[in-house]
Amino acid sequence: MSLFSDNIRNLRVQQKISQEKLAVSLGITRGRYVKYEDGTSEAPYEILKKIAHYYHISIDLLLSVDVRKIPVDDLLQLEGNRLVLPITVDKKGDNFIEVVTQKVKAGYLNGYADPEYIESLQQISLPFLGSGKHRGFPVEGDSMPPHEDGSIIVGRYIEKLGEVMDGKTYILITKSEGMVYKRLNKNKKNILVLESDNIYYPPYEVKASDILEIWEYECNIGRSDRKQEISEAASVKDMFLALKREINDLKIKH
Numbered sequence: 001m002s003l004f005s006d007n008i009r010n011l012r013v014q015q016k017i018s019q020e021k022l023a024v025s026l027g028i029t030r031g032r033y034v035k036y037e038d039g040t041s042e043a044p045y046e047i048l049k050k051i052a053h054y055y056h057i058s059i060d061l062l063l064s065v066d067v068r069k070i071p072v073d074d075l076l077q078l079e080g081n082r083l084v085l086p087i088t089v090d091k092k093g094d095n096f097i098e099v100v101t102q103k104v105k106a107g108y109l110n111g112y113a114d115p116e117y118i119e120s121l122q123q124i125s126l127p128f129l130g131s132g133k134h135r136g137f138p139v140e141g142d143s144m145p146p147h148e149d150g151s152i153i154v155g156r157y158i159e160k161l162g163e164v165m166d167g168k169t170y171i172l173i174t175k176s177e178g179m180v181y182k183r184l185n186k187n188k189k190n191i192l193v194l195e196s197d198n199i200y201y202p203p204y205e206v207k208a209s210d211i212l213e214i215w216e217y218e219c220n221i222g223r224s225d226r227k228q229e230i231s232e233a234a235s236v237k238d239m240f241l242a243l244k245r246e247i248n249d250l251k252i253k254h
Contacts, residue, residue, distance in 0.1 A: 005039040007067045011055050012037070026050045065114060096123040099136035099152060100179075109178055112213060126154065129218055133157040136221065137171045137179060143196035144169070144181050151222035153181055155215025161208055163216075164192065173213040174206055181217075 012022055023033040026047060035041035043051065052059045061067060098121035100108050111117030124136070139151040147153065155171045158164065166185045172194070173179055182194035190208040 002039050003066060004043070004063050005037055007062050007065075008051060009037045010068055011057075015055075022054070025054060097126055097129075097134045097136055097154060098123055100138065102138045102140075102150075105138055105179060109173065109175075109212075112173060126219070129154070129156070134218060135215060137181065137215070139181060143198045143201045144183075145197055147181070147220055148222060148224050151220055151224075153217060154219045154221065156218050158214040158216050161186075161190075161192075161211070161214070164214065169217040171213075171215040171217070172206065172211060173215075174210045175212060176210055177206070 012019070019033055019037070020030045023030040026033065027050070028047070032041075036043045036047070048059050048062070052062055055062075057067070098118055101122060104121065107117065126134070134154055134156050136152045136154045139147045139153055140149055142149065153171055158170070164170065164184055164186060167183060169181065169183050171179065171181050172184075172192075180194065182196060185193040185195065187193040187205065192206050192208070192211075193203050194206055195203040
């Protein structure tokens with residue numbers, strides 16, 4: 001038995017649906033469906049999508065979380081009445097902003113769909129952000145100035161890749177890279193180009209299939225009051241531009 005087979009059996013029993021009826025809705029035979037429910041066969045991607053749409057729940061939750069432990073009220077309701085992403089709310093029903101601190105960052109890749117992990121995160125409230133689901137993530141390194149190492153980037157959850165706007169910054173959770181904060185561009189179909197604002201870091205591509213979550217930049221929470229200075233990268237760039245102008249001047253004179 002697997003978590004997936006337990007989940008689809010429990011969901012079916014909860015909603016008092018027969019195996020025959022569900023199989024017909026999925027466009028397969030009852031015999032084939034039974035193998036998914038008893039764990040003797042793995043469902044292909046197309047069937048996973050159909051089951052997820054049938055129950056209005058995300059594939060991630062079906063595969064990685066015991067849905068019996070998740071109150072429906074603690075999930076974010078998205079377009080098409082689909083449920084995904086464990087969330088926490090205050091007494092008024094407003095969403096808290098969970099903060100993924102540096103201390104717990106390493107566990108986020110495995111815990112992002114786990115209600116118990118999400119509930120364990122520190123929480124803040126920023127009413128001025130308005131609607132949408134928000135979460136805070138730590139900045140690491142110097143690839144995205146002026147955001148400094150140790151700052152927290154608050155992002156708004158993006159459900160569809162089509163919502164990504166070229167040139168804007170996003171927090172990406174990917175299978176291969178983990179958590180990154182970059183400026184995005186849709187270079188090709190189902191491929192994103194990730195760019196750093198620090199020119200020392202070259203851009204690179206990420207396939208859509210590698211992306212687990214996308215959060216659009218909303219605001220920065222930092223503690224530094226350091227005066228903004230011209231970066232070393234900018235100085236080097238200015239030096240090369242000046243050298244280029246001098247070379248052009250010499251060409252004109254000769």
